[in-house]
Amino acid sequence: MTAVDASAAGLGPVGPSVAVPAIRPTKSRFSVGRTLRFALMIFFVLVVLTPVYVLVVTSFKGAGDATPARAWALPELWVMDNWVGAWNALAPSIGRSFLIVVPSAIISAFLGSMNGYVLSLWTFRGANLVFTLILFGMFIPYQAVMIPLLQLMLGAGVPSGVPALILLHVIYGIPITTLIFRNYYQTIPGELVEAARVDGSGMLRTFWSIILPISIPSFVVVLIWQFTNAWNDYLFAVFFSSSQNGPVTLALNNLANGALLQDYGISMAGALLASLPPLVVYILLGKYFVGGLMSGSVKG
Amino acid sequence: MRKKTSLVLGAGLAALALALTSCSSAAPKQDSTGAAGSEVEVFTWWAAGSEKAGLDALVGVFNTQHPDVKFVNGAVAGGAGSAAKDLLQSRLQAGDPPDTFQAHAGAELQDYIDAAQVSDVSALYDTFGLRNAFPKDLVDRLTVDGKIYSVPSNIHRANVVWANPAVLTAAGLDPAAKYATLDEWFVALDKVKASGKTPLSLATTWTQVHLLETVLLSSLGVDSYNGLWDGKTDWKGADVKKALEAFAKLISYTNTDRDGLDWPDATQQVIDGKAAFNVMGDWAEAAFAGASKKSPTDYIYFPVPGTDGVFDFLADSFTLPVGAKHEAAAKDWLQTISSAEGQAAFNKAKGSIPARTDANTSDFSEYQKSAIKAFASDKIVSSLAHGAAAPVAKLNKVADATSKFTTGASNLDAFQAELAAAFAG
């Protein structure tokens, strides 16, 4: 569509040899536009953090204080018990969550990037049909297929716990990772690959030496998605692992919903505790969003 | 750049290797068929709070009584998407049942019985001598076509009103007053309303069904109430309509944000003095205790007006699934939970009462003692909202109809028709 027009409109192919300034010069003078932008960003931070405020104050409240009527109030008495209790309940399973989430995020990201590459830059007759078929996997209503899936996994003899969950997160991650990579690679001018083809580079070689290096922004968004999704998954966890060999969401659910009289304070402490590892991942991966990434890596 | 990509790829390969090794190391674990009786996987919803304390106490007794059997905790909390029940159904369906699982005693088991997924345990009742240890009324309610399919571990009472005496006094009411009928109660509710407080606090749909069942019991009486479940009482009749009108009137006394609350939030309103009354099962006692409240100065409790002398029961029980891997061990577990020691240890910690009448309950709480007394002497009826009176499919339909009615999406006649349809056929 228009994307192609824009790059064809005399802007030329973007080859690996083109050097571009890595960081755009920033203007230091005061401007109304920048102040307004900053104010808007602060406003959105406040909106986003409003529910988080309630989570945090509730996590420090004792029984009887943690109620909807006192949601906005600071704790009558600041107690640490909830955090200690949540840590004790969740700590053993946090390690297992990493063991599940890291491999599944990385493997499915690689599968997705290969699929996306083939389906956007090395297309063949019927490629769009194949893409549609892959994409459709995203929309599978999990609840409806849990019984046959359970039978399938039992029949295949996949051990419950970490191996089963890695397998499932990889498989059901393929559609979304393929989608993100395919659509990202479509923004890359086709000339890039054509040039490599003319040079006689094979499909894998082109992928390896030209496509992968410029894929980092995509890897970042895919890894964020897969990491978070697998980290917060509850349905697969409850079906294919137990509290002895399962991820943190199982422990969190047992902590929050295991008793008829729900302990809101410890639930909130647990929810916040379980959200810290993904947050760290966002901060680490977020580094790669910073300025002129594509050009930077091309230059290196 | 090349260095960076190979680094990422290397990490991917390492992860794959890690996944494969964890595959091979975990593989033998699953095939631990071992000698029968070596372990028992017990599937419960008891994963936190007083339920977990009760389960821990029970496991303590189990380890003393059966030191050769290893207890495997299969606790999966309900809540959120309630994937726990989904999991249990799916495991049974896929032919991979736990060795024993927790279920509400009574009609909730009917589906598993129809599907031939749970075994008849009446022989165990004879072996363990349970027929005389449980009240006859209870054994009758558990018997289906002459067979019994589960062993109850604990009993709860559903038809209890919890009230805040300070709110009542402020509204000009005598906290010690007794209400023999719903109509007498309405007068009191009106007075609270006039004082500006919420007369009756209520929460989300299942608590509304809970209230509905106690109103039906109060308005219809024991026999007609029991007839609702076996088809002897007509759901389309004028008696039921009268009961539903009383229910509608009660709803008008409640807080409008009910659908957004769960039961502890509604009970909390009574604790905080924002509402006068709350109808909830006797697990609400734990909420008052948790807030350091004492009866009768801070809170009082009595049977729902018109249900004095009736014990609206629900019970947790354990089953023997067909095809369980460790059947002998599962029977050991059933022996422990039905023993006097097991029932005393479990119920004291959980705050419920033993199904056995001969368990040692001298150190139980004041409320528990009163409930034990009532359980032994009152007429026992089955709870609808908690799976004792009707199978899951019917209960789900009742819940849907009730929610439609209380949100104003249907009127009283449509409500009654939908309820009748739920129990037709």
Place this chain on the structure above:
Amino acid sequence: MRKRLKVAGPPLLLLAPSLILLGIFVYGLLAANFQTSITDSHNAAQATGQKPTNVVGFANYFTLLGTGSFQHSLLNLLLFTVVFLAGTMLIGFTWAWLMDKPSKGEGFFRAIYLFPMAVSFIASGVVWRWLLNSNQGENASGLNRLFQILGLDFLQNPWWNNVTFGIVAIAIPAIWQLSGYVMALFLAGFRGIPDELREAARVDGASEWQLYRLVLFPQLSPVALSALIIIGHMSLKSFDLIMSISKPANYQTKVPAVDMYVFKSSFDYSSAAAVGTILLTIVAVIVVPYLIKTNRQEQR
């Protein structure tokens, strides 16, 4: 023939692992689900073969689609999806746009905007239930109370406690959770656009707004498509979110996924399977023509 094989062969080989896995774990299971949906397996005894099951064709579908409450669920899903999509796309894009130019504290803002994604609703759903409490005036709590504190009383509303439009309020936590991810997608898209495209446009004398409108936005359309599909599929999977804030029986917040859950827990496997297939069909009807259309445009 041989020539085409030569072209399609290697790409298909690269796609093969994904295709085989998805063939089994998506299409195999969907077939099993469809098979269940055309039988009359409406209770536990039939599900285990204790009582006979018959093939009834599309009877379950007709029954479902003819029921008032299921139509209510479909309408709710439509409302929810529209608001959810519009909200996340608008906010996510605004954030990406605000952050496109490097600025101080960029990493901080990015991490904050992404943070809601990390918070599992398993435990924190309670807080949203508190925030979206329907009481107003004297008994107000949650957001309504916050509005009173801020002097914005006119914003008070019953949130999801409304039979017709209540579901829209449930989209708020969903938007809160996923806007950050849409931002990340667009941000990666922005950063993936070669700098010389911007430079060339500036040299041509394009204003900042023209630069975005004529050069950058068109480049982003494949990314926008990714975002739309991802958010769209999340809306079908919003079951967990709805369950953690509302309850399965609450009429205000019924959607097909909730109906599926209730059917399944009632041992009515055929109706549950039919709901699953209906959901998938809706997706197909919406997504497939769009994919075909964009594919045609690209090939032109």
